Amino acid sequence: MMFRLSILICFTLLQFNLHAQKTQTSIEKGKASFYADKFEGKRTSCGERYHHKNYTAAHRSLPFGTWVKVVNMDNKKAVIVRITDRGPFIKGRIIDLSKSAIKEIGNINQGVFSVSVEVYQKDLDMIPIQYIFNPIPEKEQMQFGF
Template identity: 60%
Template sequence: MIRKLFISILILGFGFVSEAKDRENTFEKGTASFYSDWFQGRRTASGAIFHQNQFTAAHKSLPFGTWVKVINLQNKRSVIVCINDRGPFVKGRIIDLSKSAAKEIGNLTDGIFKVHILIYQKDTTYIQTQKKSVTLRQRSTYLDFSLINP
């Protein structure tokens, strides 16, 4: 009898731990949107080139390289994306998804989705690809001085 009671308490305890872990992983709830085609091929804030066919997203504060699970609250469909840009800069929106990622969780004609974001994995080894810095003296060698009117 005591053994059954102990096992029951143990199982209930794991249930509470699991629920607490879900709350701990819950990062944010709000509205998601997706990038327009205008951004295709442009450089993101992390330095990477944006492609609509990749599972990437923009977030205002999560570190670049963080993987998040985005769950559509209406249909419960989800997608895992990597944060590689900053945004969205529209009031009330919490994440911008690539078109491929948005298609995974809903209909693109809806335009926006009510979502729940879970931190899937924080990657502290994300490498930003940026152009090499050039000094002013080096830049002046690229100028065509014949174009400057005295």
């Protein structure tokens, strides 16, 4: 009886672990837009001030501080941004990007882009302060300055 209970508990824990891994690596596809000029200097949902020069974004459910990779499905250009706000609140849109971020993946005059969004994790022990509000570059491109 105890053996069966142990097997059942292990199986249940394995299911939770597999579900968590699937959630972390899942990719969302939809439309991306960017912040209007009127939001410059205003506080975001996490309390930071929005600045168009920072590589940040709004997402409905990802935790604040999460880094995500956003890929323009038309030209395959990508940018890495940090989630600092909630939104977008327009049907069909999955992420709002800062102006600097949107310029990395397409023409800002286009307005709305077809994108994929996935959580981005780097294998780094330490991220220099200069990259806190900018995308994390590839490890070999980082300049640590010490």
